[in-house]
Amino acid sequence: MESFYHRLGKVETSGQALLVSGLIATTCSLASSAGAFWAYRTVDTPFLSLAILMITLVPFFFILASSFLLLRGFQILERNNKKLSEEVERDNLTRLANRYGFVRHGRNMLVQAGLQKAPLSLILLDADHFKNINDSHGHLAGDLALQHLAKILRQACRESDLVARWGGEEFAILLRAADLSGAHGFAERLRERIAESPFSWNGKQVELTMSAGVTEWQHNDDDLHNMIIRADEALYVAKSKGRNQVQVSHQQIDQVEGFELDVEFCDAAA
Missing domain, CATH: 3.30.70.270 (Reverse transcriptase/Diguanylate cyclase domain)
Structure with a gap:
């Protein structure tokens, strides 16, 4: 799991990726709730508890991955904004403050x-x-x-x-x-x-x-x-x-x- 988090941390994200990951997280959350409710109402099997657990856990991992993408994206945006702010306040020729x-x-x-x-x-x-x-x-x-x-x-x-x-x-x-x-x-x-x-x-x-x-x-x-x-x-x-x-x-x-x-x-x- 640690290597999985490490790989997620290296993913370069854009504004579109942030939007998509947010939509995925929302969709997965809704799908998890709907799936659990459907299984509870329609599935008559001794594996009902396992089915509900799987329906809940799979979207959870999608939400977890999306959250890491969002955090990574915000870190990159914050770093870029800081660099941009520094450039705006600096003289190009002398590199002193302008x-x-x-x-x-x-x-x-x-x-x-x-x-x-x-x-x-x-x-x-x-x-x-x-x-x-x-x-x-x-x-x-x-x-x-x-x-x-x-x-x-x-x-x-x-x-x-x-x-x-x-x-x-x-x-x-x-x-x-x-x-x-x-x-x-x-x-x-x-x-x-x-x-x-x-x-x-x-x-x-x-x-x-x-x-x-x-x-x-x-x-x-x-x-x-x-x-x-x-x-x-x-x-x-x-x-x-x-x-x-x-x-x-x-x-x-x-x-x-x-x-x-x-x-x-x-x-x-x-």
Whole structure:
């Protein structure tokens, strides 16, 4: 019997198979009841008890097999749905979380930080003069540069942190249990590491730098949308002051001259 169950567990099922197995189980159940009632009313033999037992057991085994098919099918569907959900939330080029995944998991991180009364900080990063790489070396080199940056970010962050490609050459990092000072120091070390790690293209070393804006979650009446606005503001200041530097958000948006809110950037987190 164990080998029978093992073979059933290896059966690949589809939606049609699930429907058929369900119909078989229902039919067998009805047939078992009808057969037992018919035998009891019409069969006059000393083997009546055996006949009723057989009529009951045969459909039971069909129902058992159908149940295993159903369970196997649900397991496969659950696994496929999980894979699909992961792909929807992942950037194809860098394999980091994409904007959708960042917002969904980021909101959960805010909830957890609130329950734990723990600090949480956001870093927005933008590759400096990235258009020059595409123009000078081609878009394949640009893709390689993004993958190179993503690898550095992934290696520098902890498993509990959330790293995402927000779009284009922009990246976002949510740091668990990190206050503003800690996040600022981490962003500075990350900036230095990127500046010291050129990537190779056609036998040449291509240098990269990044600008970053940092902000901390304020807990009361603060959310991911507002954090992104503040970090985006700080990032603007970093780029306007010469790039390849980290700035911390201390001001409101309208106090930074020349700053224009990236509406699409922030709407995703609203």
